[in-house]
Amino acid sequence: xxxxxxxxxxxxxxxxxxxxxxxxxxxxxxxxxxxxxxxxxxxxxxxxxxxxxxxxxxxxxxxxxxxxxxxxxxxxxxxxxxxxxxxxxxxxxxxxxxxxxxxxxxxxxxxxxxxxxxxxxxxxxxxxxxxxxxxxxxxxxxxxxxxxxxxxxxxxxxxxxxxxxxxxxxxxxxxxxxxxxxxxxxxxxxxxxxxxxxxxxxxxxxxxxxxxxxxxxxxxxxxxxxxxxxxxxxxxxxxxxxxxxxxxxxxxxxxxxxxxxxxxxxxxxxxxxxxxxxxxxxxxxxxxxxxxxxxxxxxxxxxxxxxxxxxxxxxxxxxxxxxxxxxxxxxxxxxxxxxxxxxxxxxxxxxxxxxxxxxxxxxxxxxxxxxxxxxxxxxxxxxxxxxxxxxxxxxxxxxxxxxxxxxxxxxxxxxxxxxxxxxxxxxxxxxxxxxxxxxxxxxxxxxxxxxxxxxxxxxxxxxxxxxxxxxxxxxxxxxxxxxxxxxxxxxxxxxxxxxxxxxxxxxxxxxxxxxxxxxxxxxxxxxxxxxxxxxxxxx
Amino acid sequence: xxxxxxxxxxxxxxxxxxxxxxxxxxxxxxxxxxxxxxxxxxxxxxxxxxxxxxxxxxxxxxxxxxxxxxxxxxxxxxxxxxxxxxxxxxxxxxxxxxxxxxxxxxxxxxxxxxxxxxxxxxxxxxxxxxxxxxxxxxxxxxxxxxxxxxxxxxxxxxxxxxxxxxxxxxxxxxxxxxxxxxxxxxxxxxxxxxxxxxxxxxxxxxxxxxxxxxxxxxxxxxxxxxxxxxxxxxxxxxxxxxxxxxxxxxxxxxxxxxxxxxxxxxxxxxxxxxxxxxxxxxxxxxxxxxxxxxxxxxxxxxxxxxxxxxxxxxxxxxxxxxxxxxxxxxxxxxxxxxxxxxx
Numbered sequence: 111x112x113x114x115x116x117x118x119x120x121x122x123x124x125x126x127x128x129x130x131x132x133x134x135x136x137x138x139x140x141x142x143x144x145x146x147x148x149x150x151x152x153x154x155x156x157x158x159x160x161x162x163x164x165x166x167x168x169x170x171x172x173x174x175x176x177x178x179x180x181x182x183x184x185x186x187x188x189x190x191x192x193x194x195x196x197x198x199x200x201x202x203x204x205x206x207x208x209x210x211x212x213x214x215x216x217x218x219x220x221x222x223x224x225x226x227x228x229x230x231x232x233x234x235x236x237x238x239x240x241x242x243x244x245x246x247x248x249x250x251x252x253x254x255x256x257x258x259x260x261x262x263x264x265x266x267x268x269x270x271x272x273x274x275x276x277x278x279x280x281x282x283x284x285x286x287x288x289x290x291x292x293x294x295x296x297x298x299x300x301x302x303x304x305x306x307x308x309x310x311x312x313x314x315x316x317x318x319x320x321x322x323x324x325x326x327x328x329x330x331x332x333x334x335x336x337x338x339x340x341x342x343x344x345x346x347x348x349x350x351x352x353x354x355x356x357x358x359x360x361x362x363x364x365x366x367x368x369x370x371x372x373x374x375x376x377x378x379x380x381x382x383x384x385x386x387x388x389x390x391x392x393x394x395x396x397x398x399x400x401x402x403x404x405x406x407x408x409x410x411x412x413x414x415x416x417x418x419x420x421x422x423x424x425x426x427x428x429x430x431x432x433x434x435x436x437x438x439x440x441x442x443x444x445x446x447x448x449x450x451x452x453x454x455x456x457x458x459x460x461x462x463x464x465x466x467x468x469x470x471x472x473x474x475x476x477x478x479x480x481x482x483x484x485x486x487x488x489x490x491x492x493x494x495x496x497x498x499x500x501x502x503x504x505x506x507x508x509x510x511x512x513x514x515x516x517x518x519x520x521x522x523x524x525x526x527x528x529x530x531x532x533x534x535x536x537x538x539x540x541x542x543x544x545x546x547x548x549x550x551x552x553x554x555x556x557x558x559x560x561x562x563x564x565x566x567x568x569x570x571x572x573x574x575x576x577x578x579x580x581x582x583x584x585x586x587x588x589x590x591x592x593x594x595x596x597x598x599x600x601x602x603x604x605x606x607x608x609x610x611x612x613x614x615x616x617x618x619x620x621x622x623x624x625x626x627x628x629x630x631x632x633x634x635x636x637x638x639x640x641x642x643x644x645x646x647x648x649x
Numbered sequence: 650x651x652x653x654x655x656x657x658x659x660x661x662x663x664x665x666x667x668x669x670x671x672x673x674x675x676x677x678x679x680x681x682x683x684x685x686x687x688x689x690x691x692x693x694x695x696x697x698x699x700x701x702x703x704x705x706x707x708x709x710x711x712x713x714x715x716x717x718x719x720x721x722x723x724x725x726x727x728x729x730x731x732x733x734x735x736x737x738x739x740x741x742x743x744x745x746x747x748x749x750x751x752x753x754x755x756x757x758x759x760x761x762x763x764x765x766x767x768x769x770x771x772x773x774x775x776x777x778x779x780x781x782x783x784x785x786x787x788x789x790x791x792x793x794x795x796x797x798x799x800x801x802x803x804x805x806x807x808x809x810x811x812x813x814x815x816x817x818x819x820x821x822x823x824x825x826x827x828x829x830x831x832x833x834x835x836x837x838x839x840x841x842x843x844x845x846x847x848x849x850x851x852x853x854x855x856x857x858x859x860x861x862x863x864x865x866x867x868x869x870x871x872x873x874x875x876x877x878x879x880x881x882x883x884x885x886x887x888x889x890x891x892x893x894x895x896x897x898x899x900x901x902x903x904x905x906x907x908x909x910x911x912x913x914x915x916x917x918x919x920x921x922x923x924x925x926x927x928x929x930x931x932x933x934x935x936x937x938x939x940x941x942x943x944x945x946x947x948x949x950x951x952x953x954x955x956x957x958x959x960x961x962x963x964x965x966x967x968x969x970x971x972x973x974x975x976x977x978x979x980x981x982x983x984x985x986x987x988x989x990x991x992x
Binding site for chain 1: 891892910911984986
């Protein structure tokens with residue numbers, strides 16, 4: 111029983127022995143296996159774990175809601191004395207959006223594209239006539255203002271597609287706060303945001319939750335983020351509670367081995383090595399989509415056998431740079447030099463050998479593989495196309511490659527849908543490796559993965575680099591990953607290269623302004639980090 | 650002062666957006682007209698390729714070459730095809746659909762009528778029937794589609810789906826005869842003949858078109874209803890629908906307020922398609938109920954090789970399709986905030 115919490119207020123939410131089943135592959139699986147949860151008024155609980163741990167399902171269950179395809183098989187949920195398991199849909203609807211509010215992960219997808227933001231913000235409060243419509247709207251403007259949204263008076267009259275992701279996420283917090291709920295469920299609210307935006311949203315959310323003394327369950331897989339928000343933390347794994355403790359205690363002395371392993375992930379550190387022999391240089395590249403110019407005079411050199419990380423927020427031109435290098439987007443001006451020869455700007459003008467030597471691995475391993483091809487076909491295709499291997503030879507090489515990525519030949523006949531996220535990304539690595547490339551461009555390859563899986567993939571990439579002297583161009587917005595594996599770092603901002611150099615040079619002062627902002631925005635595992643950062647930025 | 654300034658800027662922004670939408674609509678309209686020109690050329694050339702011509706049909710096999718030639722000259726059929734096409738397009742542009750061939754013969758007697766006088770009343774009848782059918786069928790289909798989505802996988806949903814599928818899978822003449830059997834023979838509620846003319850009063854007209862309108866309703870409702878249901882259900886998996894649910898919206902609020910506004914574009918497209926069918930594709934129903942619509946007129950004109958009438962009908966059909974699809978496009982544009990309110 112883990113009823114010990116920080117607070118001493120009244121118990122607001124009490125969940126006992128929650129068990130939830132989910133239906134997939136034509137049978138029921140248990141997703142939550144008997145979890146208890148107690149939350150007092152005004153408390154913030156951090157709920158962390160990897161994907162599939164059941165965080166979201168448990169968070170929604172706290173509202174008495176189970177997604178379509180899920181069912182609550184046992185347990186009790188008492189919200190302020192109301193039994194949510196026994197409550198009818200009608201009774202639960204009266205609580206939802208008024209006394210319990212939900213903030214979803216993807217604000218862009220969770221706002222109705224057909225209605226203005228203000229209408230959606232006041233919708234729940236108006237439905238239950240909490241106050242007059244005019245008062246609700248005035249209150250929404252106040253909330254927009256305290257969440258530091260630009261133009262709080264008029265931003266509500268816009269449609270969701272007309273504001274940025276960070277602004278949408280703050281408006282969703284205002285929407286949740288509008289009826290002054292007793293409890294807010296934050297379901298990975300900053301996962302889709304850039305670090306620089308994340309800081310602002312976190313600060314705004316924390317301030318407003320404190321202002322109204324609202325209780326909250328903050329769901330995330332990011333330990334550093336939860337450390338800033340939560341009074342106490344509950345760790346979930348495979349639908350079971352691992353441990354629960356006040357935030358500071360949890361960070362300084364986790365008890366369970368699993369929690370310790372979560373904490374230690376960030377320990378991966380590859381020492382940087384300087385490289386002299388350049389495998390690829392791009393010089394003075396300007397590139398545009400139609401008339402929209404996205405790259406301005408970008409020059410980058412990549413030494414052989416090293417890892418160059420390109421960092422920057424979304425829209426900074428990282429992926430566009432990769433598209434120019436691969437020939438998918440011919441630049442307006444500038445040149446790409448590879449192994450000493452100038453590459454034709456267009457993909458179709460490049461020779462098969464030039465194509466073979468530059469391979470890509472993508473963020474979404476799911477969509478980068480044909481769902482109807484088996485692993486053997488996926489890895490075998492480049493073997494046949496670039497190297498002309500067929501039959502037994504091809505099969506033997508596929509097995510070789512599977513062994514290299516630490517999988518065995520039993521995977522040959524599997525379809526992508528039969529693999530885990532980490533396994534899928536490994537198959538994509540094997541496919542890139544099959545072409546025996548000089549350079550692999552990794553576009554946010556670990557962003558969609560859990561930390562422990564990320565660690566495995568990064569270790570694998572580093573091992574392959576040591577064995578085959580492969581060069582990586584590693585595109586990411588995750589500074590922790592960059593610190594872990596890169597030799598050199600390129601910082602990009604609004605289509606320009608801000609800074610480029612060895613890792614030790616970039617991540618130690620003096621910084622250009624943007625690098626400073628970017629690096630200081632990366633959450634640290636210190637509960638006081640956000641407070642200190644905001645203080646230092648105000649100063 | 651500042652508030653005033655803001656308002657003006659906002660007003661200007663709104664005007665600019667409105668102009669952008671108007672420009673898009675005008676562009677679509679222009680494209681529609683261009684399409685109509687292309688279609689007119691296709692109509693003309695395919696009619697030219699029809700075997701036989703009016704002179705032979707009227708004069709018979711035994712006519713002498715001279716008589717045929719003289720008659721052809723009189724009808725203007727001796728001129729080269731491109732010239733005839735230009736003549737036709739030119740006069741259509743001036744609002745003149747030409748003169749029907751029928752009523753003429755080689756002896757010089759001319760009892761022929763203007764195409765517009767032939768087509769006009771028939772077109773009006775067709776539009777009347779289509780309008781009555783649409784007024785019943787479209788609201789009915791939307792209602793059934795929305796309620797089927799609301800209670801999806803319930804017995805109601807299955808019954809509605811099965812019933813509409815049955816009516817769409819049955820040939821329309823068969824639906825017509827079944828209705829006649831029940832509503833005319835067994836329980837005489839409506840007349841089986843829908844013969845109307847210009848003098849028929851509105852009430853009488855409605856009474857007489859009841860059966861054909863009912864037949865056509867049964868034929869088109871399934872398609873529109875299923876599309877409405879599918880478009881709504883497709884959206885129900887969206888994160889913003891789950892959000893609405895977690896904000897305490899009831900099922901009917903979710904469907905009407907959160908799903909429907911995002912589903913108009915596909916629904917409008919399928920409604921336009923079915924309305925076009927009501928104008929251009931109902932000849933079988935017209936024949937069964939002896940309803941003097943444009944479909945019968947065109948079939949008769951093709952049989953007698955009355956080229957001006959065939960061309961006029963084909964052009965009207967093409968214009969109907971283009972206009973209705975254009976309307977669906979415009980509905981798609983004005984119900985999409987991304988297009989109506991660009992960033």
